[in-house]
Amino acid sequence: MSFKNHDIISPEDFPEDRKMDxxxxxxxxxxxxxxxxxxxNLAIFIKAAQQRGEALDHALFHGLHGLGKTTISHIIAREMETPIQVTSGPALEKVGDLAAILTSLEENGILFIDELHRIRRVIEEILYPAMEEYMLDVIVGRGPSAKILRLDLPRFTLIGATTRPSLLSPPLRDRFGFTHQLDFYTVDDIGKIIKRSAAILNIDIDDDAATEIAKRSRFTPxxxxxxxxxxxxxxxxxxxKRVTKDLAQKALEMLEIDNAGLNPLDRKIITTVIEKFSGGPVGVKTLAVAVGEGLDTIEEMYEPYLIQVGFLNRTPRGRTATQRAYKHLGHQKGFF
Ligand SMILES: Nc1ncnc2c1ncn2[C@@H]1O[C@H](COP(=O)(O)OP(=O)(O)OP(=O)(O)O)[C@@H](O)[C@H]1O
Ligand SMILES: [Mg+2]
Structure with a gap:
C-alpha cells in the first residue's frame, strides 16, 4: 500500500497501521x-484505587490526534488489571446500545468511549446517573403507564477520549474526576519513541537519523x-542496511516534508494566507475554503502544528502569517 502525504498525519486507521499499532x-x-x-499522577491514582479495592475515578483525556489518548486508556486498564470495553460516541446509536454495554461491565471494569464529543444527547443523559450513582434508568412501557425502572450497575470507570473537549456538554465534563490534556511531545521524547519503535521493528538507525525524523514528526507519536x-x-x-541521517533526509525530501516539518498542505495554507489574504487576518472558514479542505481538517490537524512552530497566529479577527512564515517560504513581508 502506498501512502499519500496526507495519510501520514491523518487520524485514520490504515490496515497496515493497525498491525503496526x-x-x-x-x-x-x-x-x-x-x-x-x-x-x-496516574501511578498514584492507580495505586490508591488498587489499595482501596475500588474502581478508578472517571477519567477524560483530550488532545489532538495521535498523541496517545487511546494508548494511555489501555495502559490504565492493564495497570489496574481490569477488563476494558471499547466503544465510541458515534457507535452508540440507540439508548439500548449503551444500556447493554453498561449492564455487561464487570465490577471495577473500564468503559472506554472514544470520540466522546460525538455522543447523542439522549444517550449522554443515561451516562449521568450511571457515572454518578452507578444506576441505569430504564423506561418500561409507553404513555401514562410508563415507569422508570432503576437498575444497579457494577462500579465502573468511564474513560472518555476527545479531540474537541469544548463540544462536551458541561454536565458531562463535570462528572469526570480526572481530566488531562495530552500536549505535543518534545523532539527529545519523539526521538525516544522512534528509537523504541525502531528496536521493536528491527530497524538499525543512527541517533542523528532518529533526531532528524523526530524534528519533522509534528511532535506527535x-x-x-x-x-x-x-x-x-x-x-x-x-x-x-542502516538508516543514516543522510538517508533519512533523502526519504523525507521524497515525502515532501521540509526541514520545519511542513508538508505540502501546510505550505499551501501559509502561502494562501500570505498571497491571497496579504498575510491575514483571515477567518478560518474562509481559509479552509480557499485551500479546498474541510474546516475540521484545518482546525484539528494542520493549524495547531503551524501555530506551535510559530508560522501562524490565531487572533480574534482571524489567522495571520508570522514573520517566520514569510522567511520560511522566502517571501518579503509587504511584497504581496
Ligand atoms: N507516549 C507514547 N509513547 C510511545 N508511543 C506512543 C505514545 N503515545 C502514542 N504512541 C504511539 O502513537 C500511536 C497513536 O497513539 P493513540 O492511538 O493512542 O493516539 P490518540 O490520541 O488516541 O489518537 P486519535 O485521536 O486519532 O484516536 C500509538 O499507536 C502508539 O504506538
Ligand atoms: Mg484514539
Whole structure:
C-alpha cells in the first residue's frame, strides 16, 4: 500500500497501521514515553484505587490526534488489571446500545468511549446517573403507564477520549474526576519513541537519523511511527542496511516534508494566507475554503502544528502569517 502525504498525519486507521499499532503501542506506564506529570499522577491514582479495592475515578483525556489518548486508556486498564470495553460516541446509536454495554461491565471494569464529543444527547443523559450513582434508568412501557425502572450497575470507570473537549456538554465534563490534556511531545521524547519503535521493528538507525525524523514528526507519536516506516521502506529499496541521517533526509525530501516539518498542505495554507489574504487576518472558514479542505481538517490537524512552530497566529479577527512564515517560504513581508 502506498501512502499519500496526507495519510501520514491523518487520524485514520490504515490496515497496515493497525498491525503496526499493535506492535508499537506501549503496554505499561513505564513504556509510555514523555508526559511525565500525567504518568506520575496516574501511578498514584492507580495505586490508591488498587489499595482501596475500588474502581478508578472517571477519567477524560483530550488532545489532538495521535498523541496517545487511546494508548494511555489501555495502559490504565492493564495497570489496574481490569477488563476494558471499547466503544465510541458515534457507535452508540440507540439508548439500548449503551444500556447493554453498561449492564455487561464487570465490577471495577473500564468503559472506554472514544470520540466522546460525538455522543447523542439522549444517550449522554443515561451516562449521568450511571457515572454518578452507578444506576441505569430504564423506561418500561409507553404513555401514562410508563415507569422508570432503576437498575444497579457494577462500579465502573468511564474513560472518555476527545479531540474537541469544548463540544462536551458541561454536565458531562463535570462528572469526570480526572481530566488531562495530552500536549505535543518534545523532539527529545519523539526521538525516544522512534528509537523504541525502531528496536521493536528491527530497524538499525543512527541517533542523528532518529533526531532528524523526530524534528519533522509534528511532535506527535503517531506521525513519528509512520515516518519511521516510510523511511525504512526507502532505505530498504535503496539496498541499505542502516538508516543514516543522510538517508533519512533523502526519504523525507521524497515525502515532501521540509526541514520545519511542513508538508505540502501546510505550505499551501501559509502561502494562501500570505498571497491571497496579504498575510491575514483571515477567518478560518474562509481559509479552509480557499485551500479546498474541510474546516475540521484545518482546525484539528494542520493549524495547531503551524501555530506551535510559530508560522501562524490565531487572533480574534482571524489567522495571520508570522514573520517566520514569510522567511520560511522566502517571501518579503509587504511584497504581496
Ligand atoms: N507516549 C507514547 N509513547 C510511545 N508511543 C506512543 C505514545 N503515545 C502514542 N504512541 C504511539 O502513537 C500511536 C497513536 O497513539 P493513540 O492511538 O493512542 O493516539 P490518540 O490520541 O488516541 O489518537 P486519535 O485521536 O486519532 O484516536 C500509538 O499507536 C502508539 O504506538
Ligand atoms: Mg484514539
Amino acid at each position: 499493535l506492535t508499537l503501542r506501549p503496554k505499561t506506564l513505564s513504556e509510555f514515553v514523555g508526559q511525565d506529570k500525567l504518568k506520575a 503517531r506521525v513519528a511511527n509512520r515516518l519511521l516506516k516510510r523511511v525504512r521502506d526507502f532505505v530498504q529499496v535503496k539496498r541499505h
